[in-house]
Amino acid sequence: MTEKIIIAxxxxxxxxxxxxxxxxxxxxxxxxxxxxxSYGPEMRGGTANCSLVISDKAVASPLIETPDCLxxxxxxxxxxxxxxxxxxxxxxxxxxxxxxxxERTDVNAIYLEANEIAQKAGSVxxxxxxxxxxxxxxxxxxxxESVKGTIAKIFKKKPNVIPMNxxxxxxxxxxx
Amino acid sequence: xxxxxxxxxxxxxxxxxxxxxxxxxxxxxxxxxxxxxEYMAKRLPEVGGAFIQAESEVAAINMVYGAAGAGGRAMTxxxxxxxxxxxxxxxYIAGAELPCVIVNMVRSGPGLGGIQPSQGxxxxxxxxxxxxxxxxxxYGPSSIQEAVNIIYKAFDKAxxxxxxxxxxxxxxxxxxxxxxxxxxxxxxxxxPKKEWATDGTKSGAERRIINSLYIEADVLxxxxxxxKALYEKLKAETAHETYLADDAEIILTxxxxxxxxxxxxxxxxxxxxxxxxxxxxxxxxxxPSDVYAKYAAKKNVKKFVTLELNLGQMVEDxxxxxxxxxxxxxxxxxxxxxxxxxxxVREILKRI
Amino acid sequence: MQQVxxxxxxxxxxxxxxxPGCTHGIAHRLTAEAIEELGGNQGVIGIAPVxxxxxxxxxxxxxxxxxxxxxxxxxxxxIRRVCPDKIIFVYQGDGDLASIGMAETVHAAARGENIxxxxxxxxxxxxxxxxxxxxxxxxxxxxxSPAGRTAELQGxxxxxxxxxxxxxxxxxxxxVSLHDLKSVIAAKKAIKKAFDYQVAKKGFxxxxxxxxxxxxxxxxxxxSMDYVKNEMTKVxxxxxxxxxxx
Numbered sequence: 001m002t003e004k005i006i007i008a009x010x011x012x013x014x015x016x017x018x019x020x021x022x023x024x025x026x027x028x029x030x031x032x033x034x035x036x037x038s039y040g041p042e043m044r045g046g047t048a049n050c051s052l053v054i055s056d057k058a059v060a061s062p063l064i065e066t067p068d069c070l071x072x073x074x075x076x077x078x079x080x081x082x083x084x085x086x087x088x089x090x091x092x093x094x095x096x097x098x099x100x101x102x103e104r105t106d107v108n109a110i111y112l113e114a115n116e117i118a119q120k121a122g123s124v125x126x127x128x129x130x131x132x133x134x135x136x137x138x139x140x141x142x143x144x145e146s147v148k149g150t151i152a153k154i155f156k157k158k159p160n161v162i163p164m165n166x167x168x169x170x171x172x173x174x175x176x
Numbered sequence: 177x178x179x180x181x182x183x184x185x186x187x188x189x190x191x192x193x194x195x196x197x198x199x200x201x202x203x204x205x206x207x208x209x210x211x212x213x214e215y216m217a218k219r220l221p222e223v224g225g226a227f228i229q230a231e232s233e234v235a236a237i238n239m240v241y242g243a244a245g246a247g248g249r250a251m252t253x254x255x256x257x258x259x260x261x262x263x264x265x266x267x268y269i270a271g272a273e274l275p276c277v278i279v280n281m282v283r284s285g286p287g288l289g290g291i292q293p294s295q296g297x298x299x300x301x302x303x304x305x306x307x308x309x310x311x312x313x314x315y316g317p318s319s320i321q322e323a324v325n326i327i328y329k330a331f332d333k334a335x336x337x338x339x340x341x342x343x344x345x346x347x348x349x350x351x352x353x354x355x356x357x358x359x360x361x362x363x364x365x366x367x368p369k370k371e372w373a374t375d376g377t378k379s380g381a382e383r384r385i386i387n388s389l390y391i392e393a394d395v396l397x398x399x400x401x402x403x404k405a406l407y408e409k410l411k412a413e414t415a416h417e418t419y420l421a422d423d424a425e426i427i428l429t430x431x432x433x434x435x436x437x438x439x440x441x442x443x444x445x446x447x448x449x450x451x452x453x454x455x456x457x458x459x460x461x462x463x464p465s466d467v468y469a470k471y472a473a474k475k476n477v478k479k480f481v482t483l484e485l486n487l488g489q490m491v492e493d494x495x496x497x498x499x500x501x502x503x504x505x506x507x508x509x510x511x512x513x514x515x516x517x518x519x520x521v522r523e524i525l526k527r528i
Numbered sequence: 529m530q531q532v533x534x535x536x537x538x539x540x541x542x543x544x545x546x547x548p549g550c551t552h553g554i555a556h557r558l559t560a561e562a563i564e565e566l567g568g569n570q571g572v573i574g575i576a577p578v579x580x581x582x583x584x585x586x587x588x589x590x591x592x593x594x595x596x597x598x599x600x601x602x603x604x605x606x607i608r609r610v611c612p613d614k615i616i617f618v619y620q621g622d623g624d625l626a627s628i629g630m631a632e633t634v635h636a637a638a639r640g641e642n643i644x645x646x647x648x649x650x651x652x653x654x655x656x657x658x659x660x661x662x663x664x665x666x667x668x669x670x671x672x673s674p675a676g677r678t679a680e681l682q683g684x685x686x687x688x689x690x691x692x693x694x695x696x697x698x699x700x701x702x703x704v705s706l707h708d709l710k711s712v713i714a715a716k717k718a719i720k721k722a723f724d725y726q727v728a729k730k731g732f733x734x735x736x737x738x739x740x741x742x743x744x745x746x747x748x749x750x751x752s753m754d755y756v757k758n759e760m761t762k763v764x765x766x767x768x769x770x771x772x773x774x
Binding site: 200202226228230231232234235236238239240241242243244245246247248250264265268272374375376377378379380383384385386387388389 | 538570571572573575582585589590591592593594595596599602603604605606607608609610611614615616631632634635639
C-alpha cells in the first residue's frame with residue numbers, strides 16, 4: 001500500500017496542518033510517511049501545499065507527480081494539480097470556496113462544503129479537520145478512532161479546542 | 177532509541193546533534209535551514225550550552241573555530257551562499273586540525289540562486305571549498321533518520337580525526353517531516369579531555385597553540401603529508417548502500433534526496449522488466465570508488481547513469497571510479513527543480 | 529642582591545622579530561605585565577591576528593589561538609562560551625581590526641563580549657609592506673596611496689575608539705600612545721584597567737595603542753616617535769572614551 005496525497009490551498013486554511021494530522025495518523029498506525037511542504041516566499045505569497053506519501057514500507061521518494069488523492073481547498077490549487085491526479089484517483093474539493101465542478105470524469109470527485117460544516121462545529125477554522133474527516137471516510141486508510149486519538153494528541157496543549165475539532169472531524173466523516 | 181516521533185529534518189538534525197554532544201552553535205539566518213539555529217537557540221541553554229546568532233556567516237564559522245579550539249563540541253549550519261562565506265574559516269579549521277560539524281542544507285545557485293533544493297555544492301564540499309589542500313568527512317544522508325544517525329556520531333568522528341565533518345543535505349531533507357527515533361543523549365562529561373585544546377589551563381612549555389601558519393616550506397609540507405596520511409586513514413569511514421544492484425544491467429547512482437527518487441525509479445523499472453539497480457554513496461568524501469569499480473567489472477552491468485540535482489558533479493567521481501570500463505551517463509535537474517521517479521524512468525527507457 | 533626588574537613570566541624567551549623602533553614589543557610587554565599583575569591564577573588564552581603580530585603565539589607564554597585575518601573577536605567569542613572564567617585577550621592591528629574585521633569588532637563590542645582587545649594603530653599595513661590602512665592619516669603616503677591619502681579619493685581615517693564608545697556593550701575604551709616614557713606608563717595603566725574590567729565581567733574592553741612603523745613610514749626610530757606625538761595624536765586624541773565604572 002502506498003498512498004500519495006497532495007493538499008493545496010491558501011495560506012491560513014490549515015493546509016500544512018491538515019497534512020500533519022494525516023502524517024501523525026499514519027505514524028501512529030505504524031506506517032511510514034513523508035510530509036513535504038512548499039516553503040520560502042511562496043508560502044508567504046498566499047498559496048501553500050504539501051505532499052504526503054504514506055506507505056507500508058520505507059517511502060522512497062517524498063515527491064509526487066501523480067497523486068492518488070488531491071485535496072484542493074481553493075480554485076488556483078485545484079487548477080494547478082487536477083490534471084496530475086491518477087486515473088481512478090480521488091479529488092476532494094472544498095465547495096464552500098470552489099463553485100465550479102471539475103471536467104475530469106475519470107476521477108472520483110468529492111464536493112465538500114467544508115467551511116459551512118466547520119461553522120456548525122463551532123469555527124470555520126476547523127474546515128481542515130472537516131476535510132480530514134471526509135478523507136479518512138473516503139480513503140478508509142486509518143481507523144476512525146485512531147485519527148480521533150491523533151487529534152486529541154495534537155491539541156494536547158489546547159484541550160479546550162479538542163471537542164470542537166472532534167465534532168468537525170465527525171461531521172466531515174459523516175458527509176461522505 | 178526512543179519511540180518514533182514526527183519531526184522536520186532540520187529540527188531532528190539539531191536535536192540529534194545536541195544528543196551527540198553538541199554544546200556550542202553559531203549561525204546566521206538563511207533559508208532553508210533556519211529551523212536549525214532556531215531550535216538550537218531554544219535547546220542549547222537547556223543543556224548548559226550556548227547559541228549565538230553571529231553577525232555573519234564569516235563570524236559564525238570563526239566562533240566555531242574558537243570554541244572548537246578551546247575544546248568544545250561546536251557546530252554551525254547554513255545553506256549554499258552562507259557556506260560559501262564560511263569557506264575561509266573551514267580552511268583554517270582544517271589547517272589547524274580542529275574538530276567541528278557543519279550542516280549545509282543546499283539550495284540552488286550560483287549567486288543568490290533560489291531557495292529550492294539542489295545538489296550544486298557537491299564539488300565545493302568534497303573537493304575542499306576553501307583554499308589549500310584539505311578535505312572534510314562529507315556525508316550525504318537521504319532520509320531524516322539517516323541524517324539523525326549520522327550527526328549523532330559526527331562529533332565523535334570529528335574528534336577522532338580532528339577534522340571538520342560536513343552533512344550535505346538539501347532543502348527537501350531540511351523541510352520534510354518523517355517519523356524518526358532519536359538516540360539517547362550521550363554524557364558529555366564522560367568525553368575524553370582534549371589535551372591539545374587551548375582552554376587556558378596550561379602555560380610555559382606545556383602551553384597549547386592552535387595555528388595553521390607554517391612559514392617554512394618544509395614544515396608546511398610535513399603538515400600537508402600528515403593530512404594526506406589522515407585522509408588515507410579516513411577511508412575507513414567510507415559508506416554506501418546498494419539496492420537490487422547484483423543482477424542489474426543498468427545501475428543508477430545518486431546521493432541524498434535524489435537517491436530516494438532513484439530507488440523509486442528502480443522499483444518502477446523492475447515492474448517493467450528492466451534490470452535496474454542503485455548504488456548510493458553515503459559518504460561523499462571519502463567516495464566509495466571501490467564499489468563502482470566492483471560493479472563496473474561485472475559482466476551483467478551495461479552502463480551507469482548518475483542522477484543529480486545539478487549540471488553534473490558527482491558523475492566525475494563516478495567516471496574516475498568506473499575508469500572507462502563501462503559508459504557513465506548523466507541526467508540532472510537544476511534551478512531548484514526535482515526529478516520525479518516517473519521522469520527518471522522515462523529517461524532511462526530512452527537510454528536502453 | 530635586590531632584583532628591581534624582571535621580564536614578565538607571561539612572555540617566552542623567544543626574541544621579538546619586530547623591526548628596530550617598532551612599538552609592538554612594548555605593547556606585548558605591557559599586555560603581559562598587566563595580565564600578570566591581575567594576580568590570581570585564572571588561566572589565560574590569547575588570540576593572535578594576521579599582520580606583524582601573527583607570531584604573537586611565539587611570544588606570549590599562554591594558550592593561544594591564531595585567527596584568520598580580522599576574525600579574532602569572533603574566535604574570542606567562541607572561546608569565551610567554552611571558557612567563561614579565563615582571561616581572554618585579542619591582539620590586533622589596524623588593518624585586521626578596523627578594515628577586514630570591522631564587523632567582528634563592532635559586534636563583539638555590541639554583544640558586550642567579556643574580552644580585552646589590544647588594538648595596535650600604526651596607521652599602515654606593516655607585514656604586507658606599507659599599504660594604506662583605514663587609520664592612515666590624510667596626507668600620509670603609503671604604497672597604495674603614493675601621493676598621500678586624500679579624503680576625496682580614499683576617505684578619511686576611522687576613529688575606532690570614539691565609534692565603539694557609543695555602543696552599550698563597551699565597558700572600557702581608551703586610546704594611549706607609546707611615544708615616550710610618560711605615555712608608556714599611562715598605556716600600562718589603561719591596559720591594566722581594561723583587564724580589570726574583564727575580571728569584573730563588565731563587558732567589552734579595548735585599548736587603542738598608537739604605535740610606530742619606522743620601516744614602512746620610511747623614518748628613523750626617533751622621527752617615528754615624534755610622528756606619533758605630533759601628527760597621530762592630533763587625529764587620534766589620547767584619552768578614555770568609555771568607562772562604565774568598576
